[in-house]
Amino acid sequence: MNLTLNEEQTMLKNGAHEFFKERMPVKALRELRDKDVPDGFDRALWGEMAGLGWAGILIPEQFGGADFGYKGMGQVLEEAGRCLAASPLFSSAVLAAPLLLKAGTDEHKQALLPTLASGELLIALAHDESPRHAPTRIATRVEQSADGLVLNGAKTFVVDGHVADRFIVVARSSGERDARDGLTLLLVDAKAPGVSVTRMRMVDSRNAAAVRFDKVALGADALLGKIGEGHAPLAAVLDGARAVLAAEMLGNASEAFERTLAYLKLRKQFGAVIGSFQALKHRAAHMFCELELTRSAVLGALDALDSRHADSAALCSLAKAKACDTLELVSAEAVQMHGGIGMTDAEEIGFFLKRARVAQQWLGDASFHRDRYATLKGF
Numbered sequence: 001m002n003l004t005l006n007e008e009q010t011m012l013k014n015g016a017h018e019f020f021k022e023r024m025p026v027k028a029l030r031e032l033r034d035k036d037v038p039d040g041f042d043r044a045l046w047g048e049m050a051g052l053g054w055a056g057i058l059i060p061e062q063f064g065g066a067d068f069g070y071k072g073m074g075q076v077l078e079e080a081g082r083c084l085a086a087s088p089l090f091s092s093a094v095l096a097a098p099l100l101l102k103a104g105t106d107e108h109k110q111a112l113l114p115t116l117a118s119g120e121l122l123i124a125l126a127h128d129e130s131p132r133h134a135p136t137r138i139a140t141r142v143e144q145s146a147d148g149l150v151l152n153g154a155k156t157f158v159v160d161g162h163v164a165d166r167f168i169v170v171a172r173s174s175g176e177r178d179a180r181d182g183l184t185l186l187l188v189d190a191k192a193p194g195v196s197v198t199r200m201r202m203v204d205s206r207n208a209a210a211v212r213f214d215k216v217a218l219g220a221d222a223l224l225g226k227i228g229e230g231h232a233p234l235a236a237v238l239d240g241a242r243a244v245l246a247a248e249m250l251g252n253a254s255e256a257f258e259r260t261l262a263y264l265k266l267r268k269q270f271g272a273v274i275g276s277f278q279a280l281k282h283r284a285a286h287m288f289c290e291l292e293l294t295r296s297a298v299l300g301a302l303d304a305l306d307s308r309h310a311d312s313a314a315l316c317s318l319a320k321a322k323a324c325d326t327l328e329l330v331s332a333e334a335v336q337m338h339g340g341i342g343m344t345d346a347e348e349i350g351f352f353l354k355r356a357r358v359a360q361q362w363l364g365d366a367s368f369h370r371d372r373y374a375t376l377k378g379f
């Protein structure tokens with residue numbers, strides 16, 4: 001397993017670091033929130049990000065992408081995590097594009113992947129149906145009708161759902177609750193009759209929506225892959241997304257830690273900087289060690305995805321579980337160590353905690369992934 005970055009990945013990381021620091025610092029997220037920008041992100045900046053090739057990192061060159069792999073994508077999202085940058089990068093480039101690539105027909109790929117890579121088209125994955133991530137707990141139904149297919153159901157926490165042009169919907173065509181067989185992937189226009197989208201107010205000020213499908217009529221071209229065989233491509237893409245989300249969480253935790261360390265070296269109490277006190281040094285050292293372990297877990301998962309390692313599913317769960325635990329620790333300690341000012345909205349440190357709590361839940365929390373790791377390892 002290779003836990004280092006090559007020259008191209010290092011360049012990608014450095015470029016992303018500069019871009020987010022200069023163009024999308026945390027105050028950009030504050031502005032989106034305070035001005036209640038309807039899109040929840042800046043379309044001009046999204047165009048710039050796509051222009052840098054990031055929307056096509058997981059798309060092959062033949063479809064207009066850069067084909068830089070998961071390790072490359074992880075570097076960009078880690079840097080986005082440092083600045084809490086809001087954009088449709090995750091939903092379009094980490095969830096939708098790889099799912100189209102795995103499950104779509106040649107026509108789907110040729111028609112949609114180049115416009116996803118250019119950032120013009122936004123597709124969101126409409127998957128979860130309850131507050132807890134449950135990949136196979138799908139009650140949304142797709143049934144055959146005289147003219148084609150009919151879709152009924154409701155989805156929640158659809159990330160970037162309220163700005164999406166289309167959805168990839170996970171629906172059940174057969175099977176009981178929690179069965180893997182019988183899951184079907186469908187491409188649905190967000191403006192199709194019967195689709196209603198409600199923006200959700202998230203604590204991290206990022207985008208999500210509740211989406212309802214009420215007797216939505218679909219043609220055969222809406223099918224991504226075969227009826228009832230959506231689980232395998234979905235599971236693979238969710239694993240990739242968990243590893244990339246863990247990278248974003250690592251960026252969040254690293255930045256919150258560095259800001260806290262800087263504060264410990266600045267804030268004086270009883271004539272000494274508080275960072276000189278052993279009790280706080282020990283807590284900082286603990287965080288540092290957890291961050292190093294998380295970095296290894298994240299790089300291990302990203303590398304396993306690119307090298308198609310047989311253990312990649314378990315390694316992705318390991319990375320997400322570790323990132324959840326570390327971010328829980330670091331975000332809470334960061335606010336605690338900033339004292340009273342850490343609780344205020346004027347200070348940015350609380351924004352890291354708010355994003356942390358959402359990212360911890362999304363695509364499976366620490367308990368979900370510890371359980372999955374144990375199951376995959378046969379414990």
Ligand SMILES: Cc1cc2nc3c(=O)[nH]c(=O)nc-3n(C[C@H](O)[C@H](O)[C@H](O)COP(=O)(O)OP(=O)(O)OC[C@H]3O[C@@H](n4cnc5c(N)ncnc54)[C@H](O)[C@@H]3O)c2cc1C
Binds near residue numbers: 279340
């Ligand atoms: C929701 C809320 C409600 C509050 N309500 C009240 C209230 O009703 N009445 C009231 O009087 N106050 C109230 N406060 C203020 C509260 O008492 C202070 O916020 C708290 O004591 C922290 O003080 P500080 O912000 O000065 O942090 P600091 O003292 O700056 O602490 C920052 C960091 O330094 C560490 N630290 C500080 N001194 C030392 C030291 N000597 N050795 C080692 N480490 C040290 C702390 O552990 C912490 O990690 C409230 C605060 C909040 C957030």
